[in-house]
Amino acid sequence: MNRPTVGRSRRSIGEGGSRLSVGGGRRLDNHPAYWAFVLHRLSGVVLALFLPAHFYVLALAIEGEGRLDAFLSWTDDPWVKLSEAALMVLLAVHMTGGLRLLAVEFLPWRDWQETLIACALGAALVAGAAFLAIAV
């Protein structure tokens, strides 16, 4: 009954629990603080990619009123507004996530980390909703 069988050769194989496997032994940790980190990192990367576009649009103002106005009229499109709201959420997620980390690192430890994470995310979503309410 106990004859062993040789299996696949990866040290981390994914099966449930709160640890997920993403190929090649790379693991993701499935708990709120980890997802808060993922959100913070992704929002940071997207914002870094957005910044050059932002500066380009600002530079249009130097080249002439017409080009800037043409671009700004494009942003009146509802889909663009929605994208802007998403960008706003990302910005707010990055800011509130950063404030959360500063609180973790420079204030005495609190055991309600999940509440802190939820508050940071909630504030970011409210900021996005407020932007949408004002912009539309």
Place this chain on the structure above:
Amino acid sequence: MSEATMRELEVAVWRGGDSGGFVTYRVPERADQTVLDVVTFIQRRIDPTLAYRYSCRVGMCGSCAMTVNGRPRWTCRTHVATVAKGGRLSLAPLANMPVIRDLVADMTEFFDKWRRAKGRFVPAKESPKGFARVPPADPKRRAADAGIECINCGICYAACDVVRWNPDYLGPAALNRAWTLYNDVRDGDRLGHLLAVAGDAGCHACHSHQNCMEFCPKGLNPTASIAGLKRAVAGAYLKGEL
């Protein structure tokens, strides 16, 4: 119960070194069986060449930690019933460490980092007059108490993303130890403990993912200890002490 009617677990066990592979064994399922019981059964009844570590079997010594179904766990206090979904287990050595053989990870670097983090008590230069009195309610004593029960099992180190990204990072256990010593009012070189962890791969490298806290089998919170070190290092730097 006869052998024929006994339920069996399907257990995939890592065999070999870093470039080894999983070998599947079938082990009888028992009531109140721990993961360590399963490993011991395989080694004693099926394949005596299986290498693994254990000592106390009661969650005190920290030697039996392994990767169980993708998570680092202490196997002596982990019941099969709580982790073996569908009667399947996968057992591998702890991550973030080289593999010596089978389920035995090489913990040399882990313990070297304790030394690099200056994780030992430094006696004061002058002999204390009588016993040092440290009131239990003292904030420093309470901070040290919160981290002092570490059993060096290496689970937090295996769970840490920063250790995986930066092999020089001292890791949660060594930093937690440094924090307990920094808060030990009898220690003769408390600033020395801070200096040892203030560098690039020290406390400031922590991203506060809190995996260490999530996985510590003793319920300790190394993330909080590391955050404490960050504050202490920043404070000492601003005061010109570092």
